[in-house]
Amino acid sequence: MKQITIIGLFAFFTLTFLSDNAIAKERKNEKKVVLSVNMDCHACVEKIEGNIPYEKGVKDLNVSLENKTCEVTYRVDKTSPGALIKAFKKIGYSAEVKKSENEHPVVKPDTSHNGHIHQ
Amino acid sequence: MKQRRITVLLFTLFTINIYAGSHPVSGLVLEKANPELPVAGANIYWAGTTHGTTTNAEGKFILPPNGHLTAGQLVVSFVGFKPDTLFIDKATDNVLVMLEKNIELDEVVVKERRKGVYISAMDPVQSHKVTTTELQKAACCNLSESFETNASVDVAYSDAVTGAKQIKMLGLSGIYVQTLSENMPLVRGMAAPYGLGYVPGPWMESIQISKGTSSVVNGYEAITGQINVEYKKPQGTEVFHFNLYGNEAMKSEANMNYTHKFNDRLATTLFVHGENQGKEIDLNGDRFLDMPNVRQINLMNRWNISPKNGGHREIGVKMLDELRRSGQVGAFEKNGSDLYGIETATSRYELFAKNGILFNKPGTSLGVQFSGSYHNQQSAYGDDSYQGTQYSGYLNVIYMGNFGSDLHRFKTGASFLGDWVSESLNGNSFIRNETVPGTFFEYNYTLNVYLNVLAGIRADYSTQYGVFVTPRLHVKWSPAEWLTIRGSGGKGYRKTLPLAENNYLLASSREIIVDDELEQEEAVNMGASLNLDIPLEEKVLTFMADYYHTRFLNQVVRDMDSDAHKVHFMNLNRESYSNTLQLELMHEIFSGFSVNAAWRLMDVKQTLNGELREMPLTSRYKGMVSLSYATRLEKWQFDLTGQFNGGGRMPDPDPVNPLWKKTYSPFTVVNAQITKRFRRWSLYAGVENLFNFTMQNPVIDAGNPRGPDFDGSMVWGPVHGRKIYAGIRYTLNVYE
Numbered sequence: 140m141k142q143i144t145i146i147g148l149f150a151f152f153t154l155t156f157l158s159d160n161a162i163a164k165e166r167k168n169e170k171k172v173v174l175s176v177n178m179d180c181h182a183c184v185e186k187i188e189g190n191i192p193y194e195k196g197v198k199d200l201n202v203s204l205e206n207k208t209c210e211v212t213y214r215v216d217k218t219s220p221g222a223l224i225k226a227f228k229k230i231g232y233s234a235e236v237k238k239s240e241n242e243h244p245v246v247k248p249d250t251s252h253n254g255h256i257h258q
Numbered sequence: 259m260k261q262r263r264i265t266v267l268l269f270t271l272f273t274i275n276i277y278a279g280s281h282p283v284s285g286l287v288l289e290k291a292n293p294e295l296p297v298a299g300a301n302i303y304w305a306g307t308t309h310g311t312t313t314n315a316e317g318k319f320i321l322p323p324n325g326h327l328t329a330g331q332l333v334v335s336f337v338g339f340k341p342d343t344l345f346i347d348k349a350t351d352n353v354l355v356m357l358e359k360n361i362e363l364d365e366v367v368v369k370e371r372r373k374g375v376y377i378s379a380m381d382p383v384q385s386h387k388v389t390t391t392e393l394q395k396a397a398c399c400n401l402s403e404s405f406e407t408n409a410s411v412d413v414a415y416s417d418a419v420t421g422a423k424q425i426k427m428l429g430l431s432g433i434y435v436q437t438l439s440e441n442m443p444l445v446r447g448m449a450a451p452y453g454l455g456y457v458p459g460p461w462m463e464s465i466q467i468s469k470g471t472s473s474v475v476n477g478y479e480a481i482t483g484q485i486n487v488e489y490k491k492p493q494g495t496e497v498f499h500f501n502l503y504g505n506e507a508m509k510s511e512a513n514m515n516y517t518h519k520f521n522d523r524l525a526t527t528l529f530v531h532g533e534n535q536g537k538e539i540d541l542n543g544d545r546f547l548d549m550p551n552v553r554q555i556n557l558m559n560r561w562n563i564s565p566k567n568g569g570h571r572e573i574g575v576k577m578l579d580e581l582r583r584s585g586q587v588g589a590f591e592k593n594g595s596d597l598y599g600i601e602t603a604t605s606r607y608e609l610f611a612k613n614g615i616l617f618n619k620p621g622t623s624l625g626v627q628f629s630g631s632y633h634n635q636q637s638a639y640g641d642d643s644y645q646g647t648q649y650s651g652y653l654n655v656i657y658m659g660n661f662g663s664d665l666h667r668f669k670t671g672a673s674f675l676g677d678w679v680s681e682s683l684n685g686n687s688f689i690r691n692e693t694v695p696g697t698f699f700e701y702n703y704t705l706n707v708y709l710n711v712l713a714g715i716r717a718d719y720s721t722q723y724g725v726f727v728t729p730r731l732h733v734k735w736s737p738a739e740w741l742t743i744r745g746s747g748g749k750g751y752r753k754t755l756p757l758a759e760n761n762y763l764l765a766s767s768r769e770i771i772v773d774d775e776l777e778q779e780e781a782v783n784m785g786a787s788l789n790l791d792i793p794l795e796e797k798v799l800t801f802m803a804d805y806y807h808t809r810f811l812n813q814v815v816r817d818m819d820s821d822a823h824k825v826h827f828m829n830l831n832r833e834s835y836s837n838t839l840q841l842e843l844m845h846e847i848f849s850g851f852s853v854n855a856a857w858r859l860m861d862v863k864q865t866l867n868g869e870l871r872e873m874p875l876t877s878r879y880k881g882m883v884s885l886s887y888a889t890r891l892e893k894w895q896f897d898l899t900g901q902f903n904g905g906g907r908m909p910d911p912d913p914v915n916p917l918w919k920k921t922y923s924p925f926t927v928v929n930a931q932i933t934k935r936f937r938r939w940s941l942y943a944g945v946e947n948l949f950n951f952t953m954q955n956p957v958i959d960a961g962n963p964r965g966p967d968f969d970g971s972m973v974w975g976p977v978h979g980r981k982i983y984a985g986i987r988y989t990l991n992v993y994e
Contacts, residue, residue: 142881142902145926145949149883149900153853185495189991192891193937199890212890 169198172220173238174209176227178202186230194218194226208237282705283346284320285353287313287334297357300336310739311706320706382702382710382734384744384787384804385468386410393459394942394987395886395897395931399503399511399533401462401487402454406929407899409842409856409882410467411485413454414875418956418977419584419765419970420600421550422451427469428482428806428838429860429876433752433759434781436472436480439487441654442610442629443477447677448648449633450759452604456578458531458556460501460513460987463488470785470806471730471748474698474714475656475669478728481750481781482808482836492517492525492562498990505983507549508537517992523564531556540587541979542952544960546970548978550584550600570614578606585640585765586963598963600765602637621664625656639764640963642684646758649678670699673718681757692722692753710734718751723778726751742789752779754814756827763825766958766969768818771826780811800844810834813864818874818909820867822917823966832865836873850892854884860904872907875974877924879904895933897944902926908972917958917967922974925951943984950980 178184184202187209191200196217201210211223220236227234287302289295296317303310304321313319321332334355335341342355388408395407402423405411416422425432437445437453445453465487472484490496496517503511511533519525533554538547560574582602583590589599610629617623629652637644656671676693696718703711712732719725730748737743756772763770787804813830820826842856858880862873881902888895905924911917931944953975959967 142924142926145900145928146883146902149885149898152885152898153847182495185991190937192893197891 168214168216169212170215170239171210171212172223172236174211174220174223174227174234175237176207176209176232176234178204178207178232180204183232187227187232190230191223191226194223197223209234282320282322283332283353284318285355287317287319287336287355287357290356290358297336300334300355300357302332302334302355304332311708314706320708322708381468382712382732382744383468383472383746384470384785385466388465388467390463393462393465394933395884395895395899399459400455401457401459401465404459404462404465406901407854407882407884407897408467409840409854409858409880410469410483412877412880415973415977416451417762417765417971418953418973419546419550420451420602420762421552421582421584422762423454424450425454425485426876428783428808429836429862429873430482430808433754434481434483434750434808436477436484437487438476438484440489440610440612441476441486442627443650443652443675444487446479446650447633447679447755448635448646448758449606450755451762452580452582452602455552455554456556456580456606457487458513458529460499460515461489461529461531461558463490463494469787469804470732470746471750471783473712474700474716474728474730474748475654475671477654477673477675478696478716478718478726478749478751481752481779481783482806489529489558489560490515490527492519492527492560493564495991496989497992498988500988501985503983503985505981507535507539507978507981509533509535511985519992523566524561526559526561529556529558529560538587539978542954542956542977544955544957545586546957546960547584547587550582552580552582554578554580556580569616570612572610572612574610576606576608576610578604580604598640600637600639602635604633604635606631606633608632619659621658621660621667623658625654625658627654627656628652635761637761637764642764644681644683644757644761644764646679646681646761648758649676651676665704667702667704668700669702670697672697677753679755679758681755683757688757690755690758692720694718694720708736714748720753720778722753726778726780740791740793744787744789745785747784748782750781750783754779754827756814756816760816760825760827763971766825766971767823767964767966768969768971769824771824773826773828775829776814776827777812777829779813781808781813782811783808794845797846797848802842802844803840805839806837808836815864815866817866818971819871820910822910822912822969825971830865832868833870834864835862837861850889851885851887854882854886856882874907874909877904877906877974893935895935897931897933898928899930900926900928903975906974908974912967915967917969918955918972925975927951927976938988938990940987940989941984942987944982946981946983947976947979952976952979 178187184204187202188200191197196214197211198214199212213223220239224234287297287300289297298313298317300313301310302319302321311319311321332344332346333341334357336357342357344355388404392407393404402413405413405425410427412426413423414426416424425435427435433450449456465485468484470483472480496515499515501513514530515527517525517527533552535551538551539549540546541548556578558574558576560572563571565571583599585599586597588594589597608629608631613626615624631650633648635646652675654671654673656669658669660667673696677691679690681688696716698714698716700712700714714730716728717725728749728751732746734742734744754776783806785804785806787802790801792799792801810830813834814827815830817826817828838858838860840856840858844854846852860876860878862876863870864873882900884899886897903925905922907921908918911920928948929944929946930948931942933940933942953973956973956977958969958972959965962968
């Protein structure tokens, strides 16, 4: 009986997280910017992933070695693409804005080409 | 969409038999702009089907035919490139595809979170790789605490007094699991009772867990599984790591790893670990310590040398000094000599070396592994004394080659294993030496990711038991990208050292009887597993099912049933087996939140006193649910794990004066942890055994430890309740 109670508790936590995530999707004050970065190795990716997330105002980061781009989600009231470019310079990379997002809310990334075969 | 996938799945299942007989198509995928650059990981599939594959690191691929025909439209695609379609009309092995870069690429790329557990898709042996990410989900002080979020390995206290821990796989004792570090022996013989505590968590880079018999290259000892620990390497990315841990029971621990790279070819890492539990804790009020007071100093230094002409050389040393004290509260104080105290002092030294040489012919190499250890234990259990010394040596020489191509590879070589053990119990000495030279051959057929066969055989000669042969076979078949089926079968053997492996049984008044002519343990293990990767929206749901059967042809049986005041080690007569069925589900429900749920049924039986009976102190089932949530960028992480242990049978109590119940009930243990990460620092805090579940009266007749009924070995659940801990980690990586 006690085991069933605890399993129920786990299910409750799962559902709480699920609903919490649904709310969290509409985040305000956030923008995305795609930066072209002069990186050419996996160690560069590790270096960027180990440093950029801890810059002020950075909320999410997707690094693509193939495209030499970093997509940064940031808080507009805390940082700016200019400050992010400086942060890249600080760790030894030159970056420039490739594409910046205007007033759109955060959209879900397109996942149709993530290396799996889909029909 | 979902329905269509199921139709496709069913269609694939029915067409498998057909294409298996035709010829495959193979070729190479290169970048159009830079033809010297291969495109690794590109997708290749027959248009309109799910029959596909991906290119390897060299851009090569082998694709089974399209249905019963080796013809059709071949689609080649990869992120960042324009897809290409070719028409193939016959079986060919030289398709050359040049992919052109896509300029108008959508820049949005999905970042995969660093996974904590990898299930190898290529390995013919069913195996999981646990990485540091997973290890840091729990306090993880040492190897024995690294399996809390793993469904396949159980960790249990061997007894209520000494704090000895043992792992279990497939419902059987950890002595049937081959525990290795970097493919060399780690926990054997005298190190069995406390050996899992000799590997500190921050030293480990990863742990590989394989179920069933594994490769013959590493020896004949794996019966129910293999656990291989990889330590952090001097050539890795970590330069400096520091960890401090403390819990409410006043246990403290400090770790430091430091790597120095002299130049491109020479690097070294120094590992330092210290732990201390100074306070005597007795929360259940039975006057016995709930856990031992342990003081341990543990050091390792390893060197990595990359010679000019290629290849690889490594050498390392380990040193351990440990003092464990338990028993009655105050037994080690000035006026405590009348109380019952248990003390074990251990010193252990190890040396290991590895040498890898590459030959000019592609795919051929020679590897040499060497390790030697000295282990000394001095124990006092109340008025009993036990001393033991074990010298062990291991040498393995492996030649890797192929028959013409990478399709047919082999490993062959010779090994030497020696144990020189001398023990003494209350002044009576025993010498148990064994040397085992052996030779092995293993053939591996790899048809890309589709079919992988590993067939091995080894012959060994034991100075104690003579010649014995170990055949093993593993087959992995992936008819589709989402489906992997594995089968394995083989034999395993081991020598028993009843006293060395079980000296914690001296923490009871049971009389220990060891039969003279104990034979070598011999078992057959067979198993099958199924792995489904089901795409659900943007994430993949992994479902695994496995069934294993282990049957002992001979076993050293530990009979605690026939007499509640004796423990008798003897050869098995008649049957002893284990059947386990495990179902496991892994899914990242949304970005950052993943669930791992598992259920295992165990049917373990052994012939005791002429009667086939359920194995005592073995749960009938085990369930596990692990929830993990990390915020974007993983700055915060929350982990919650529940372990649901089924009830089981106790060794028979005394019929006249029963001091414990015949069975025990199911119980649950829940652990939780929160981690906060900064650029280099991270803080963690957690709770073990959140609902404070403990066994009632874990020590039988605790009030009278010199009386005839005293017994610390009747333990099936946690002795210590809720434990709050916190710690801090600092990591400096080479790229910073």
